[in-house]
Ligand SMILES: [Fe+2]
């Protein structure tokens with residue numbers, strides 16, 4: 431696979447990840463003020479929203495550490511980057527555990543759809559399959575958190591939690607683009623072509639998953655289904671419009687279901703670029719805007 435323009439080496443990412451690790455423990459959630467919910471339904475929905483986030487962190491952490499162990503013998507630098515990345519997801523999982531207790535919730539068993547999905551995902555074996563799935567998850571995670579920053583009722587602790595997640599998942603997107611390129615370099619010939627059906631299936635499934643998440647979480651985040659499904663299509667589309675070397679192009683028909691055309695995806699800042707990653711990497715300097 432040809433190197434994309436402006437692509438950086440693993441050492442670049444490793445340096446950023448090490449910088450981030452030093453700052454990780456300085457950041458604490460301020461959970462001193464209890465939240466007064468408008469209704470028990472709103473609180474229940476908030477617990478569902480952050481449970482979904484918890485499961486994504488847990489899965490990201492496990493997969494990153496598993497791939498790190500697999501690549502350690504031939505690419506120790508990449509293995510270390512994957513471990514540090516997994517540790518960031520582990521830190522998010524810890525924050526979410528505290529946050530869930532604070533909002534009067536607990537870590538719930540997964541519902542049947544989520545469980546099936548994560549079971550299938552856990553069975554994926556090829557690193558490029560796992561990383562592509564994860565990359566698309568990071569993208570919709572960052573999108574959902576950023577939208578929720580605008581639409582959920584503003585409460586300081588909720589904003590702090592959402593800001594941390596938005597900021598870090600935004601950095602994880604270009605990082606996973608790098609991981610995917612490295613994985614494809616070592617994959618069997620034709621691996622990229624074999625990812626095409628998965629890319630289309632995931633795009634459609636993630637857009638559809640917005641419906642299920644609306645049933646559970648909308649009373650908390652106030653994001654209507656059409657807004658969320660469109661935002662998913664838009665952000666996944668922009669990602670691969672910029673990282674064009676993968677050749678992942680969303681289907682026109684699918685885009686049309688949310689009122690988008692392919693040309694609507696062109697001309698946005700390349701969040702996968704090294705410059706964008708560098709900006710997103712320094713936690714203390716990132717300004718998180720709501721979508
Ligand atoms: Fe995370």
Ligand SMILES: [Fe+2]
Nearest residue numbers: 568598599602
């Ligand atoms: Fe992440």
